[in-house]
Amino acid sequence: MTAQNPQPQTESAEGHPGLLGAADIRRIAAEAGVTPTKKFGQNFVIDPGTVRRIARTADIDADSTVLEVGPGLGSLTLAILETGASLTAVEIDPPLAERLPNTIADRMPEASDRFRVINRDALKLTPQDVPELAQAEAFTLVANLPYNVATPIIITLLERFPNLTGFVVMVQKEVADRLTEKPGSKIYGTPSVKLQWFGTAEKAGTIGRHVFWPAPNVDSALVKFTRTHTDRTEEDVRDRERTFALVDAAFAQRRKTLNAALRKVLPKQAFESAGIDPSRRGETLTIDEFRTLAQAARDLERDPESTEADR
Template sequence: MTDGLLGPADVRRLAAELGLRPTKTLGQNFVHDPNTVRRIVKAAELTEHDVVLEVGPGLGSLTLALLPACAQVIAVEIDPLLAERLPRTVAERAPETADRLRVITADALRIDTLENPAPTALVANLPYNIAVPVVLHLLARQPSLRTVLVMVQAEVADRLAAGPGSRTYGVPSVKASWYGKVRRAGSVPRAVFWPVPNVDSGLVAITRQPSPQVEVPVKEVFAVVDAAFAQRRKTLRAALSGWAGSAPRAERILVAAGVDPTARGEQLTTEAFAEIAVQARKDHA
């Protein structure tokens, strides 16, 4: 039973109808396995009241699985051809859910806060080349999002979910954890995509939690994070010298924040980076 979901033959037929040749530029790898999209929807733990934001719906494989599980799907698609075809695909395969779909033809990195209704969950198969910027942008711009479940390149999934001290802990890990609790939510085999990508995929779940309460804008905290990881092998005293204006000032700020100047960025928690930004503001005052 496919429940109107798209199988391999359906995906290829739709692509042929549209004259579509998946492009690496847009990171287009379409899911053609009904069991995979069912699994993603189940992992998202949606309720009938959720408004789902889906980025890059493509031919509609995941969209068709999401619609019966929530109140509405807001699908953001950059490709006008795909955006135009999606409502028709839903009307043909799941007409009873067609009124729950809203399609926005736009670049997800350029959309501002969505309202009436505001999305409560981000569920998407994200183009690999923009996965991290999209997740961070939407968490920043959509305070209504309480949960995130995205399929990304396995390596990116590892980086997003990594904790302090891990070899893969870095800028994406710290920034994602600013918005909530991040965890790996499973792996996805290459064979469920068309065309088959040359990398493995993974699921990442984020549960929104209050960000650290600090008296500085988040952009100042993130500036510290960017500087700390720009030269991973350097101590924080050295890595932050350019950001602080000098190594002695960087050391002074670090000491005031309770951070060892000889430590490295991968050892620090999100809260520690926030405290460095706070002490830098005080030091400047």
């Protein structure tokens, strides 16, 4: 297909010129010899209305710089480019990364100069890999994330890119619940706490299974995040690493009290210094309370005499 002689829009893409419908997705996959794989957590969106909804929720426009992780066959990619935004896509599957520029050239050629795709694992992505993002004043993550690695990707990108100021991602509904949960819930856990370090997250709607090919066995949901904190110094980074280590330890044994779960990594006096009851469980603490505990432990390390006296 070319811009001069476009193919008729499929029924599912009617009213969404340039975007991909179910028939388009299957055709492109067949031409590229691509079959969705569980290895990469691939479930391709076949509904143009859904991808346009994601782009709209992200509040992006021609002034926006966007990162997409896992663009697949290009459904969401085209919806992002339709807003006028500049887009860098990171795709782990080589055949998909190779095919994607052709899809953009066919369906939305005027956007080709605002688009770049690299074949990389998002968990290994560094600012050196994407200088156009690293040098931007700010950028937004907009993605349909693979279910099996959604949380690690989000936390890793926030850690490595201080100018990642927000995101809208589609993830498994259970993951969305965990990312946005508050203290005291049974599903409040490590992802809930760690994301609080960087900012605030909220659910922005649910997505049914029928918009995917192949259809997953679970429903999906949108999560919208706004960054409110950036680690600007090496001490900030060490502070985060100490805090996250406590979070990991507390939730590794979430049914135990803090006193029992953190016994090997935290001096007992730290609870008193932080003003936190050691009989509480990790699932009741906010990120600020975990941070206060970590800071108390750091201060005790700097004053070994007080720690020794406590023993």
